[in-house]
Amino acid sequence: MTTFNVEETLSKLSVIQKIKLLSGLGWWHTEPVAEYGIPSMRMSDGPNGVRGTRFFNGVPSSCFPSSTGLGASFDVDLAYKVGIALGEECRAKGCHILLGPTVNTQRSPLGGRSFESFAEDPTLNGLIAAAYINGVQSKGVSATIKHYVANDQEFERFSISSDVSERALREIYLKPFQLALKHSDPWALMSSYNRVNGVHVSESPRLLDDILRKEWGFKGLIMSDWIGVYSTVESIKAGVDLEMPGPTVMRGKAVERSLAAQKLFISDIDERARKVLELLQKAYASGIPFDAPEEGVDTPELRQLLRESAADSIVLLKNDKNVLPLTMDSKIKSIAVIGPNAKYAFSSGGGSARLLESYTVTPLQAIQAVAEKRDLDVKFALGTTTHKLNPLLDPYITLLDGTGTGALLEFWNEIPANGFATANSKLTDNLKPCTWSCTTKVSNCVLLDGVDDTKVEKDCYLRYSTVFTPEESGTYEFSLTLAGSGNLFFGDNLIIDLSTSPAPGDYFMGLGTAEVKAQVNDLQAGQGYKVEIRASNHDYVKQVPIIPNWGGLRIGAVKVVEPEDALNEAVDLARVSDVAILVVGLNHEWESEGYDRPDLELPGLTNRLVSEVLEVNPNTIVVNQSGSSVTFPWIDEAHTVLQAFYGGNELGNGIADVLFGIVNPSAKLSLTFPKRLADVPSYPSYGSKGQEHGRILYNEGVFVGYRGYQIKNITPMFPFGFGLSYSAFEYSALNCSEISSEGKFTVTFTIKNTSSVYGREVAQIYIADDEASLPRPQKELKGFKKVALQAGESQSVETELDREALGFFDDRRGEWVAEKGVFSVLVGASSEDIKLKGSVELRNGLAWRGL
CATH class of the missing domain: 2.60.120.260 (Galactose-binding domain-like)
Known part of the structure; x- marks a missing residue:
């Protein structure tokens, strides 16, 4: 069967059969009703891979970089290609529904799942997510955008109330979902565990029905997070179609009893069952078999994409002495590779994002492979350990x-x-x-x-x-x-x-x-x-x-190694080597679903190791690997620093490609790196120490991420959108068209590669409201373009913006407003490095609801 009639099937089902459709079958399937041709749809965890249906002894999978890394690429084309690859792997595993992408705003880098979302900024978050969704669904697989909404910490995640103003909810936390829906059409959405302003999201008609379905026009299925349904009547009335996982706890017989009491009606059940059947209709159309054997995917093209995405997620933070790239003509004969993240392949963060990789390449292996071709001597020293639990056998x-x-x-x-x-x-x-x-x-x-x-x-x-x-x-x-x-x-x-x-x-x-x-x-x-x-x-x-x-x-x-002995061995090796490459950072034990980080520190003796190696080797390159921000107390002494995130299968080759100049780095930070925890805008109202009797107050309002640093005039260690290149770029010729009556306008400028090296630059467009009637951020990202330029080449860049770039949410009126007046248009290489300034004027104010 390749077609499936929803209404005809729904009309044939008994009430008991309809109720059966509203909850899952085990961890990864929907319930079947075989007598009416309703099979089980299969789903799998994402967002950076397709695990399949088994935690234990599953089919190995491709692991792509963590979402913060993909977000750092600022590359919607790459996100689309990654989505296609994930969709193809879903097909190989007989999977109809991928549980990703995650677009929760990174309110604090301490969040255990911060690495799962693309950015601290809703525009970058939403646009990368839309490209990812379009890629996945181009293969007939449903994407599941999650976790809706304000699910920004792991502490008491099933019960905590995110107490947030309506304006901040709309502009910061709902906005990436809204943008993803505007630029793609996700077939499924996952509700979050938490409460918002005292009401569990899975029981909130306002969030799930009024905003998501009626205001935004979402037509897809709403499923719960796993064990994220806490009621029967309330969740069904609110709009949660599918309780996961099975067997049901809050539905089944409880729904039958609620029908008998007329707390629910058949029409309520039909609404929910219809959404399950509509998604099943898409599954039939995809041609993906039901109950198919699971297979892996491993092709040269996939390996190249994994390698490309790993390299393109790496941010060059410092290159003050031009130590990088390590080219063939560099006078280097010996390399010391040091650090716990060099020997092990930390492909992803922990929790549901973890999977069994089809293969991995460690940084040490990749550096050794390049060194062998270039006749370089590579030696390794651990330096320090950072594991929480002993490494696996x-x-x-x-x-x-x-x-x-x-x-x-x-x-x-x-x-x-x-x-x-x-x-x-x-x-x-x-x-x-x-x-x-x-x-x-x-x-x-x-x-x-x-x-x-x-x-x-x-x-x-x-x-x-x-x-x-x-x-x-x-x-x-x-x-x-x-x-x-x-x-x-x-x-x-x-x-x-x-x-x-x-x-x-x-x-x-x-x-x-x-x-x-x-x-x-x-x-x-x-x-x-x-x-x-x-x-x-x-x-x-x-x-x-x-x-x-x-x-x-x-x-x-x-x-067993004595900590001082391991550290001294690494320092001694660095002292006698031409170059020291320190690969340090966090791993899936420090950043994981289930708990938040207590601080922004690198673990164990890491900071001391870095400081002492910097003292003895003037050619020290520091590579930090983490899914979100950490602090670098040694940053003033370090002249060469890379941020690698979690790079997936090919993380080692991605790092080596950037180190040795095979790839010119082009990523930009998708989240701010602060100098200290107290500078983070959400501090101290976050996590276990910031909660007030089961509530977290979002005191910073709309001033999240770089918006908060700028409004308080706090200089971070590295700002949002920052990243260097082996090339140099010049910006010129900014021109802004007039704003149309619908709020549309075009921003045009020229970028020139003034170096002798091919490179790619991420140009970022920020808008500032010069005459706002209420406090607004100093500037907000509203567009970006990644431009590839040969040495000496110039290119004109054109970006179309609309009323979204101008408006704020007026919670008095319950609608979006763009006030008439002058808006600054700021084009830059980061949120702080503004290259061009212009302006546009909105002659008549605008107000709207919906997308």
Whole structure:
């Protein structure tokens, strides 16, 4: 069947069948009604990749740069191409609905999910999102714009009330959603967990119906965030079509009872079911099979796009001594690569954005590859560690039978031997044959899925066994975290006991054990050692009966190095090398769904490492990798600095391409980097320390991000929109047309590449209201263009703007207003580096509602 008639099908369904459509089937599917040709639609987490339907042992996926990195590209064409690639991977995985993009405004860089949104500015956020959506949906896959709205922190995210003025809500927090709807047509939208001004968004007719559907004309499906429905009648009346995930908690029988009480009517159910069927109609038209096997995508063209997007998300912050690029004619023979983010591929932030990458390239690997071609000597030193939990065993494990990489995971429904998973357990026990088994390549097994539920009960026993082969000799620290209870054996020895009253921890949705560690001495590089975990998930599954699961485990190991020794080794290496490349920053443990950051500091001894390397090597390049802002107390001493964000599969090659001049950097900061936390406009009204009895007051109003720094005359470390190039650009010939009666006008100017190097420049257009009747930002981004120029080339740039560029929201009148008068037009290379100034005059005021 390639066509599907919504009204005809709806008329045939019974009330019970219609109700069934209003909630999900498991984590990633909608409910089917097979007798009327209604199959399950499949969805998958985004926004920077397509994980598919399994947390455990899923099909590997392409990981694109974090959204802050894609936003930093200021490149709508690139965002469109990324969207196409994500749509193609959805098709390969039989996925009809991608859960992205995220467009929540980055009110504070401390937000655990800040890396998931494109920018602190609603225009950049909304326009990049629109291009992404258009790309995804060009492949017949539904994009899901999220999380609507004011879902800007992780602290008490299910209950916190974002208390925000109507004007700020409209101009800052709703605006990226509004712009995305104006420039694309997302087929789905996800409501947020939080309250807005005291009312949960999933129960707000004003936000979901009055504004989204009636005022903006949104025609798509509204789904809840996962376990983000807290009511039956209220959520249905407000307009939430689909409760996710399944099985239902707030619908099903509760809807039947509400119908009997006439709190709901059949017409209410029909409205919600119709939206599910309308999305199903698009799924049929896409040709994507239902219940299809999941496959990965790996082509040379995709790898090139991954590499291009990684490089194009890198911002050159400082190049004072022109150390970069490291060209062939540079007098360099030796390179010291230093830092924890050099050796590991931190492709994305944590939480639902994480996935199993199809492959990764670390910065160290990429630098070594270029160095080999150029006959350069590269040596590595860790310098410091920054992990919260010990690094996973993944790169160093093989099956016991020697047939490949990974580990064997076995399950029993009954205890396989006396003392199994207790402190008295011995590896010599004669275990019963297992009920079911599988191999895995990971040492972090989140068993929410991927287990044969026809054979393995939720309350079960499991064994994880593998061979660990260290790459360096020395003492290693092993660690274990369980969703349940059990033990870790190294060889024949019990080294970690989590079977007797294990301490609680934050892992596995906050219901797992704390990480417990133990050291093993004198391991030899290249020698294999048997590692085994025996566990029971009894206690865990009793605590989370709502979410079907088989528990889980996480095992890590790291070579023990004295902090001072590691730091001194790195400094000594930097001292004797021609160039030192420091790759430092955060990772998915520091920036993640589920919690916010406590500060803007780099972890551990990172800042000290950077300072001491800067002292001994005048050719030190600092590469910071983070999803949002951090502070650099050493910035005045550093002359060469790159901001890399999380770069996806090809993050290493992206960094190397910029370092060695293969790619000329062209990205600009998508969010402000402050000098200190207290300068952030939302400070201190943010997170756990800023809440007032379950409420967060958005005291800064519309002065979010760069708007707040400018209105208070606070100089940040690096302003919004800032980024350098290996080229130099000259701006000239600004011309602004007259504003039409509808509020449209054109801004034209010329950019010239005055250097001898091909480059790309992001020209940013800001508007200032010179005669406003109420406080407005000093300037606001309203347009941008990325221009590619050969050496010496000039190009005329034309941008069309409309009333959106002039207006503010008048909450007294409940509409948008552009007051007559003169507006400044500011064209620049950043929010602070204005190159050209002009003006336009609006002769008659405008007022409007809607898009």
